[in-house]
Amino acid sequence: MLTHTQPWDAFRVEHLSVDYGGRPSPIKDLSLDLRAGEVTCVLGKSGCGKTTLLKALGGFVQAEPSGGVLFRGHYLRGPTPEIVMIFQENNLFPWLTVSQNIGFALKFRPPPGAGKKAAIRQMLDTVGLADAAHAYPHQLSGGMRQRAAIARALITEPQVLLLDEPFSALDVGLRRRMHVLMHDLWQRTGKTMVMVTHNIEEAILVGHRVIVLGARPARVLFDADTRAPDMRDRYAPAFLDLQKQLESYID
Ligand SMILES: Nc1ncnc2c1ncn2[C@@H]1O[C@H](COP(=O)(O)OP(=O)(O)OP(=O)(O)O)[C@@H](O)[C@H]1O
Ligand SMILES: [Mg+2]
Numbered sequence: 001m002l003t004h005t006q007p008w009d010a011f012r013v014e015h016l017s018v019d020y021g022g023r024p025s026p027i028k029d030l031s032l033d034l035r036a037g038e039v040t041c042v043l044g045k046s047g048c049g050k051t052t053l054l055k056a057l058g059g060f061v062q063a064e065p066s067g068g069v070l071f072r073g074h075y076l077r078g079p080t081p082e083i084v085m086i087f088q089e090n091n092l093f094p095w096l097t098v099s100q101n102i103g104f105a106l107k108f109r110p111p112p113g114a115g116k117k118a119a120i121r122q123m124l125d126t127v128g129l130a131d132a133a134h135a136y137p138h139q140l141s142g143g144m145r146q147r148a149a150i151a152r153a154l155i156t157e158p159q160v161l162l163l164d165e166p167f168s169a170l171d172v173g174l175r176r177r178m179h180v181l182m183h184d185l186w187q188r189t190g191k192t193m194v195m196v197t198h199n200i201e202e203a204i205l206v207g208h209r210v211i212v213l214g215a216r217p218a219r220v221l222f223d224a225d226t227r228a229p230d231m232r233d234r235y236a237p238a239f240l241d242l243q244k245q246l247e248s249y250i251d
Contacts, residue, residue, distance in 0.1 A: 009033045010034050010036035011033065011071055011192075012070040012073075014067045014068060014070060015031055015067025016067045017063065017066055017067060018061050018062070024216055025064075027217055035209075037190045037191070039182070040210075041196075041209070041211070042054075042210075042212075042213060043210060043211070043246060044221075045215055046198075048218055049213060049218030055085070056076075057069055057160075057162055058083050059076040071160075081109055082159045084156065084161055085164065086146075086162070086166055087164055095136075096137075098124070098133055098135055098140070099120050101137070105155050106120075109156040111157075119155060123154060123155045126154070142174075143167075143178065150166070158191075159192060160191065163193065165197055166195065175199075179205055201243065204231050204243065205232060210222075210246065214249075222245070
């Protein structure tokens with residue numbers, strides 16, 4: 001059950017076209033609504049335009065004038081602090097410690113109330129990195145780096161989190177722990193999240209909705225509601241049925 005749904009759509013993608021120049025446009029005339037307070041997972045073959053779509057949702061690429069992305073009713077003209085994207089490569093600053101990396105985001109948006117140190121400490125606890133506060137990125141495992149990147153994104157309290165294959169480099173155990181972290185995070189904050197992944201099981205387990213994008217131009221091939229309790233059990237018949245269906249689009 002969703003407990004944090006808002007009456008408005010977070011995003012309305014309206015006749016969105018993105019043209020990188022020269023080649024066929026990866027996204028042409030794509031329309032799609034994303035509801036606030038939901039976790040939407042996006043699947044699709046390599047090169048179909050998933051990252052481009054996330055970048056458009058974050059205001060990081062220019063849409064063609066024939067359409068665009070509306071965020072809470074207004075056309076996005078560029079990046080906004082309300083929407084944070086965690087890129088495929090997590091982009092921590094190698095010369096800063098975990099704490100400093102997380103705190104860096106606060107330079108632009110100081111926290112209200114308890115202050116910067118307390119905010120960083122709380123965020124380290126949230127992502128289970130309290131013991132690694134003073135470590136540098138190269139001293140961390142892949143999963144720890146991803147958690148630090150998530151903490152850095154969350155500390156500014158954005159309304160929307162865009163995640164591009166955040167767990168692709170992790171082993172199965174760590175990946176599952178990250179799914180639990182995502183779920184806990186959503187339960188506590190009800191944030192709108194859009195996560196791109198190549199992992200079908202992950203998409204169903206983490207998302208409230210799973211979308212499959214087709215290529216050239218990107219279009220929605222399949223749109224599944226994955227809020228039912230069965231979709232949190234990877235052995236449930238309904239889960240396995242959906243997994244098989246999704247595989248038929250990706251293979
Ligand atoms: N900056 C860019 N300049 C030119 N073309 C680009 C640029 N970024 C992406 N493209 C092209 O746009 C298409 C979609 O790329 P995109 O990165 O969105 O795919 P993707 O679905 O995220 O793929 P993957 O699963 O491999 O990450 C590809 O054909 C790619 O070559
Ligand atoms: Mg990509």
